[in-house]
Amino acid sequence: MNPQSPAQANKWLRLMRLDRPIGTFLLLWPTLWALWFAAEGQPSTHNLIIFILGVVVMRAAGCVINDYADRHVDGAVRRTANRPLPQGEITSTQALVLFFTLLLIALGLVLLTNAMTIMLSAGGLLLAASYPFLKRVTHLPQFGLGAAWAWAVPMAFAAEQQLLPPALWLLFIAVIFWTVAFDTYYAMVDREDDLKIGIKSTAILFGRYDLVVIVGLQLLALVALFTAGMAFARGWIYMTGLAVAALYFIRQYLQARNRDAEGCFKAFLGNHRVGMVIFIGLAADYQFGPAPL
Numbered sequence: 001m002n003p004q005s006p007a008q009a010n011k012w013l014r015l016m017r018l019d020r021p022i023g024t025f026l027l028l029w030p031t032l033w034a035l036w037f038a039a040e041g042q043p044s045t046h047n048l049i050i051f052i053l054g055v056v057v058m059r060a061a062g063c064v065i066n067d068y069a070d071r072h073v074d075g076a077v078r079r080t081a082n083r084p085l086p087q088g089e090i091t092s093t094q095a096l097v098l099f100f101t102l103l104l105i106a107l108g109l110v111l112l113t114n115a116m117t118i119m120l121s122a123g124g125l126l127l128a129a130s131y132p133f134l135k136r137v138t139h140l141p142q143f144g145l146g147a148a149w150a151w152a153v154p155m156a157f158a159a160e161q162q163l164l165p166p167a168l169w170l171l172f173i174a175v176i177f178w179t180v181a182f183d184t185y186y187a188m189v190d191r192e193d194d195l196k197i198g199i200k201s202t203a204i205l206f207g208r209y210d211l212v213v214i215v216g217l218q219l220l221a222l223v224a225l226f227t228a229g230m231a232f233a234r235g236w237i238y239m240t241g242l243a244v245a246a247l248y249f250i251r252q253y254l255q256a257r258n259r260d261a262e263g264c265f266k267a268f269l270g271n272h273r274v275g276m277v278i279f280i281g282l283a284a285d286y287q288f289g290p291a292p293l
Contacts, residue, residue: 011089015067015098016060022272023063026182027149028055029275030175033282034156037171037232041286047113047159051152054109061102062128062148068095069132077193116158124151139205142183146176167231174224181217182271184210185256188264211253218249225278234282235289241281245274 013019031051035043067074067085075086084090103125110121127148134141153172154164180202187194187203188210194201206213222242229238252267 011084012098015064015084015090015095016102017063018060022269024056024059025272026179026275027059027152028052029272029279030149030171030178031055031152031156032279033175033275034153034168034171035160036279036282036286037168037228038157038160041283043156043160047156050109050112051156051159054106055152057102057106057109058124058128061099061106062131064095064099064102065129066132068092068099071095073197073199076197077190079190079193113159114162116162116164117155120151120155120158124148124155127151135200137200139200140202141200142180142187142202143176145183146179149179150175167228170224170228170231174221174228177217177221177224178271178274181214181221182268182274184214184217185252185264185268185271188256188259189261189268210259211256214256215249215253218246222246222249234285236285237289238281238285241278241285244277244281248274248277 010019017023031054035048035051039047067083070080071085071092074080074083080086085092085095106125107121110118127144131141131144131148134144150172153168153175157164157168184202184206187201190199191201191203193199194204202213203210222245225242226239229242248270252270255263255270256267257263
């Protein structure tokens with residue numbers, strides 16, 4: 001048996017999912033896209049540090065409140081049965097204390113920005129706190145997650161420009177489409193368990209059309225990212241990054257085409273590379289691309 005790392009062994013780190021950084025990366029990449037677009041390739045070190053720390057803290061807070069919301073059902077799902085709350089390693093009250101502590105840390109970070117960013121942070125908090133409970137009332141909780149993920153976009157523009165130019169909403173929409181697509185792959189892993197316990201998801205809603213809808217959402221995300229690139233006068237290097245992302249999307253489809261849990265989970269994990277290549281293309285375009293006319 002492989003020895004556990006300190007992060008895997010520590011119940012608090014497991015509750016915050018710090019032993020599984022994939023979610024942090026999936027939130028980090030669109031946050032970096034937004035900062036680079038907002039700052040025209042040169043975000044301030046001050047904002048860069050604040051937003052990176054904010055990604056880690058808010059993703060951790062989101063995991064804690066998600067596990068609190070699912071504390072009575074996670075034990076019935078194979079993938080989540082060993083989490084700290086269903087195992088009784090951490091009490092519900094302790095989880096809530098940790099959640100509010102993380103929110104206080106996030107508040108401290110946002111107070112280091114400006115008034116517009118602070119005001120927008122209230123919307124981000126509402127989205128992050130409500131998302132875990134949506135799966136009880138709607139088959140579209142993934143759209144709630146997408147909105148929470150995408151809220152980093154207006155906050156980044158507020159922090160860098162103290163303005164909200166209309167073109168940022170193209171990026172906002174792109175992040176929502178992309179998030180719904182990859183989280184549907186994630187939900188496909190648990191679809192049979194979720195049906196048994198009454199949890200709702202886009203994987204259940206889309207049914208046999210799940211892969212078709214995911215491909216459509218990924219295409220819409222690429223179109224929105226392309227249009228955002230045009231609106232912000234980006235060039236061929238950025239567009240090449242989008243083309244590489246499209247190849248990764250094709251690979252994900254091939255991995256998940258049989259709808260087995262392992263293939264769907266691999267497709268979900270592959271989105272880390274999607275976010276990364278888009279960011280590399282964007283950063284390289286600002287650094288090395290021709291100056292806009």
